[in-house]
Amino acid sequence: MADTAVQSGSEDPNRRDFIHIAAIAAAAGAGGMLAWPLVTQMNPSGDTLALASIEFDISKVEDGQQVVIKWRGKPVFVRNRTPEQVAAAEKDDHAPDLKEPQTDAERRLPGKANYLVLIGTCTHLGCVPTVGGGDWGGWFCPCHGSHYDTSGRIRKGPAPKNLVVPEIAVLSDTKIKIG
Amino acid sequence: MSGPSTYEPKTGVTRWLDTRLPILRLAHDSFVDYPTPRNLNYWWTFGAILSFCLGMQIVTGIVLAMHYVPHVDHAFNSVERIMRDVNYGWLIRYLHSNGASMFFIAVYIHMLRGLYYGSYKAPREVLWILGCIIYLLMMATGFLGYVLPWGQMSFHGAVVITNLFGALPIVGEPITTWLWGGFAVDNPTLNRFFSLHYLLPFMIAGVVILHIWALHVSGQNNPLGVEPKSKADTVKFTPYATVKDGFAVTLFMLLFAFFVFYMPNALGHADNYIPANPLVTPTHIVPEWYYLPFYAILRAVPDKLTGVILMFSSIGVLFVLPWLDTSKVRSMRFRPTARLFFILFLVNAMILGFCGANLPDEFIFRIGEDGPGLNWLWLSRIATLYYFGYFLLITPVLGLVEKPLPVPDTISSPVLPGPDLHNEQKA
Amino acid sequence: MLRKTLVLAAALGLVIAGPAMASGGALHPKEINWTFNGPLGKFDQAQLQRGFKVYQEVCAACHSMRQLSFRTLGEKSGPFYDEHYKNPNDNPYVKAIAAGWAQQVPDIDSETGDPVLRPATTADRFPAPYPNEAAARAGNGGALPPDLSVIAKARHGGADYIHSLLTGYRATPAGLKAPETLHYNAYFPGDLSGSWSGDKHHVPAGGLIAMPPPLAPGKVTFDDGAPSTVEQQSRDVAAFLAWASEPKQTERKQTGLAVMIYLLLLSVLVYASYRRVWRNESH
Numbered sequence: 001m002a003d004t005a006v007q008s009g010s011e012d013p014n015r016r017d018f019i020h021i022a023a024i025a026a027a028a029g030a031g032g033m034l035a036w037p038l039v040t041q042m043n044p045s046g047d048t049l050a051l052a053s054i055e056f057d058i059s060k061v062e063d064g065q066q067v068v069i070k071w072r073g074k075p076v077f078v079r080n081r082t083p084e085q086v087a088a089a090e091k092d093d094h095a096p097d098l099k100e101p102q103t104d105a106e107r108r109l110p111g112k113a114n115y116l117v118l119i120g121t122c123t124h125l126g127c128v129p130t131v132g133g134g135d136w137g138g139w140f141c142p143c144h145g146s147h148y149d150t151s152g153r154i155r156k157g158p159a160p161k162n163l164v165v166p167e168i169a170v171l172s173d174t175k176i177k178i179g
Numbered sequence: 180m181s182g183p184s185t186y187e188p189k190t191g192v193t194r195w196l197d198t199r200l201p202i203l204r205l206a207h208d209s210f211v212d213y214p215t216p217r218n219l220n221y222w223w224t225f226g227a228i229l230s231f232c233l234g235m236q237i238v239t240g241i242v243l244a245m246h247y248v249p250h251v252d253h254a255f256n257s258v259e260r261i262m263r264d265v266n267y268g269w270l271i272r273y274l275h276s277n278g279a280s281m282f283f284i285a286v287y288i289h290m291l292r293g294l295y296y297g298s299y300k301a302p303r304e305v306l307w308i309l310g311c312i313i314y315l316l317m318m319a320t321g322f323l324g325y326v327l328p329w330g331q332m333s334f335h336g337a338v339v340i341t342n343l344f345g346a347l348p349i350v351g352e353p354i355t356t357w358l359w360g361g362f363a364v365d366n367p368t369l370n371r372f373f374s375l376h377y378l379l380p381f382m383i384a385g386v387v388i389l390h391i392w393a394l395h396v397s398g399q400n401n402p403l404g405v406e407p408k409s410k411a412d413t414v415k416f417t418p419y420a421t422v423k424d425g426f427a428v429t430l431f432m433l434l435f436a437f438f439v440f441y442m443p444n445a446l447g448h449a450d451n452y453i454p455a456n457p458l459v460t461p462t463h464i465v466p467e468w469y470y471l472p473f474y475a476i477l478r479a480v481p482d483k484l485t486g487v488i489l490m491f492s493s494i495g496v497l498f499v500l501p502w503l504d505t506s507k508v509r510s511m512r513f514r515p516t517a518r519l520f521f522i523l524f525l526v527n528a529m530i531l532g533f534c535g536a537n538l539p540d541e542f543i544f545r546i547g548e549d550g551p552g553l554n555w556l557w558l559s560r561i562a563t564l565y566y567f568g569y570f571l572l573i574t575p576v577l578g579l580v581e582k583p584l585p586v587p588d589t590i591s592s593p594v595l596p597g598p599d600l601h602n603e604q605k606a
Numbered sequence: 607m608l609r610k611t612l613v614l615a616a617a618l619g620l621v622i623a624g625p626a627m628a629s630g631g632a633l634h635p636k637e638i639n640w641t642f643n644g645p646l647g648k649f650d651q652a653q654l655q656r657g658f659k660v661y662q663e664v665c666a667a668c669h670s671m672r673q674l675s676f677r678t679l680g681e682k683s684g685p686f687y688d689e690h691y692k693n694p695n696d697n698p699y700v701k702a703i704a705a706g707w708a709q710q711v712p713d714i715d716s717e718t719g720d721p722v723l724r725p726a727t728t729a730d731r732f733p734a735p736y737p738n739e740a741a742a743r744a745g746n747g748g749a750l751p752p753d754l755s756v757i758a759k760a761r762h763g764g765a766d767y768i769h770s771l772l773t774g775y776r777a778t779p780a781g782l783k784a785p786e787t788l789h790y791n792a793y794f795p796g797d798l799s800g801s802w803s804g805d806k807h808h809v810p811a812g813g814l815i816a817m818p819p820p821l822a823p824g825k826v827t828f829d830d831g832a833p834s835t836v837e838q839q840s841r842d843v844a845a846f847l848a849w850a851s852e853p854k855q856t857e858r859k860q861t862g863l864a865v866m867i868y869l870l871l872l873s874v875l876v877y878a879s880y881r882r883v884w885r886n887e888s889h
Contacts, residue, residue: 591888
């Protein structure tokens with residue numbers, strides 16, 4: 001560059017020049033665009049998401065029985081209740097001692113009152129409750145003594161919430177989709 | 180070389196930190212105020228490009244390791260799962276596989292720059308040797324990594340290279356068995372290769388830190404090969420070198436992106452998409468392109484042990500280059516004869532590469548159906564001869580007999596017209 | 607000087623690399639103008655559907671597709687993508703294909719523990735026609751039909767090669783000794799000089815492949831009414847296999863376009879910044 005002799009370093013480039021800000025901002029943008037795939041690759045992948053929903057044939061569950069299936073790595077109870085068990089659940093719909101007040105109608109399968117689909121994980125610390133046990137004949141968690149009624153609601157013991165009802169769609173008279 | 184530190188912590192926090200661990204001071208002195216020769220050309224940006232490549236490979240590699248399964252029954256499938264099911268897995272995988280090729284393109288340019296401008300000469304011998312160590316570690320890492328997808332080339336390439344150790348007398352066979360963890364390349368081999376492939380890049384990073392440290396002791400070389408004599412010869416690293424490196428890295432990313440998005444398998448081999456089969460050898464075992472010249476040197480001699488020794492010596496000769504070069508002038512800008520031989524060396528290295536890619540017995544050209552001609556084997560031999568001749572014969576002799584062009588006194592003198600005011604003004 | 611040499615060397619490289627192309631004496635594959643060629647290429651969904659039908663009715667009997675999941679058929683740029691079913695697991699075509707797939711999925715009966723076969727779901731990968739390699743060889747005269755999941759990437763020439771191979775069967779040239787179980791194909795890599803008793807300077811190109819010609823006119827009826835010629839079936843199945851080898855390739859190219867444009871802009875900005883920084887400094 002045929003300039004007159006310049007003392008080097010005497011004229012620092014103006015840091016606040018717009019072009020520098022623009023270039024740095026664009027570079028930061030590129031960095032962000034590179035970082036995003038590196039972060040999102042840890043999110044569930046295609047094959048994991050494919051098993052996010054499963055279909056189940058509820059006609060396989062006999063009267064008064066429960067079947068346990070695996071969904072998203074967790075146990076799911078599909079219970080075909082007897083009319084007495086349904087009645088007992090409905091009787092306590094507005095019981096004053098319910099920690100998490102819910103009616104049986106809000107929890108059972110729409111259109112199929114005897115079927116109950118619940119995530120089989122105690123809401124206390126995650127053990128799998130046993131069916132039919134406890135003072136209400138619903139479920140009993142042996143770990144710390146939580147009692148659930150025939151609608152899966154917590155009645156006694158340290159668990160804070162009712163057994164969770166997962167997202168369910170009724171596909172046909174015999175088929176449901178969980179998740 | 181850099182003089183006393185110019186860092187002045189401005190805030191309470193930075194002053195507090197500075198007296199306990201002067202890391203900001205180190206960063207400032209090394210990468211902000213660090214005096215850099217003002218006449219560096221774009222060949223000097225490859226250090227930054229290489230740092231970018233190393234970072235890219237480590238980050239994409241760690242991410243791939245979250246999904247890859249290092250077992251012979253699952254390796255190939257886990258890579259396909261990454262390509263199909265993992266979010267952006269295809270991108271991360273292609274960044275890593277093409278990133279390796281880009282890493283080697285950059286390192287070869289970086290090394291050739293060193294050869295041309297005499298950057299290996301005193302006082303930068305240790306800097307050069309550290310660079311050679313980094314190069315060796317890169318070759319090892321690349322080899323280990325290529326085995327992991329467990330394709331046909333992965334497997335048979337591993338067989339060929341591990342079998343090389345069998346050439347050593349007496350200890351050869353036990354060493355090979357020890358490397359394999361069995362009687363052949365199999366699951367134990369794959370598993371340990373995965374572990375070592377994860378380890379080596381961090382060793383590279385460590386040697387890179389030593390490399391940059393050694394660089395900062397002597398300072399950068401420059402295209403004239405004349406050391407900076409005054410403040411007029413240098414500029415502050417930030418923003419001058421930083422922005423130039425940034426521009427070079429951006430252009431490099433453009434080339435990288437072109438491969439990743441439009442030709443992601445061009446530098447690889449189709450056979451590696453066939454799952455490894457120990458019972459079927461591919462018709463044509465070829466290593467990745469960056470090993471081809473050394474593969475040619477290996478196959479140039481009929482004796483297995485000599486071939487192995489020659490192949491390792493071809494890298495070993497680089498380590499002693501500072502002592503082979505007798506020239507008093509650093510940069511080939513002022514050594515026209517040396518430049519000629521250097522260009523021949525470059526062409527020769529590419530020829531060696533082609534030799535490595537082809538079957539030794541095939542003919543390049545031939546007079547008549549069965550007449551005399553030149554096959555790849557003989558071309559490899561000629562090219563290997565020139566490779567070693569260049570370092571062991573031409574370089575030492577030329578340094579003594581060549582008459583170099585006149586070398587300028589300082590960096591700033593050839594650039595600025597009129598009297599050398601800076602050197603006159605120097606206190 | 608250095609720059610000129612590099613350009614010369616690169617040009618030299620391209621020249622030398624040329625002749626070494628045709629592998630193993632086979633004919634160079636025919637170059638087809640696929641819709642998915644080039645940086646802006648896309649798959650033709652109708653072609654992918656026809657190609658899938660060819661795979662289903664002709665190839666799947668012997669060739670596995672182990673790395674491909676049924677749900678991938680419903681992914682963006684796949685043969686059965688439907689924008690109403692962003693989640694391919696909900697796509698009714700894909701669900702029907704999976705449930706109706708001739709080969710069922712091996713599983714365990716949860717009550718008795720016995721191994722059973724059950725209909726596939728969208729979450730499953732394509733079940734293999736043979737349970738293992740030995741069975742596959744036994745069913746094919748000792749030859750192993752390769753898995754087709756990444757076949758377009760595992761062969762030089764990709765879709766061009768596959769199409770050329772499928773349409774490359776010719777009558778065995780007189781003078782070529784070929785066993786009954788092998789078939790002459792001009793595009794299959796091989797060295798026929800050992801089985802050739804004719805003129806030594808004119809050994810036929812190609813090799814002997816264990817697969818008999820798989821396609822025949824009218825073998826697959828296309829739902830969109832396309833003529834069922836061998837040429838059509840071959841192109842369609844080659845396109846389908848190219849898609850199956852890398853279902854994300856369209857997304858790759860589209861992302862590439864955006865990235866290249868952004869990087870070009872970035873390089874302009876950084877260059878301008880660089881010139882501004884250095885504007886008063888001699889270089």
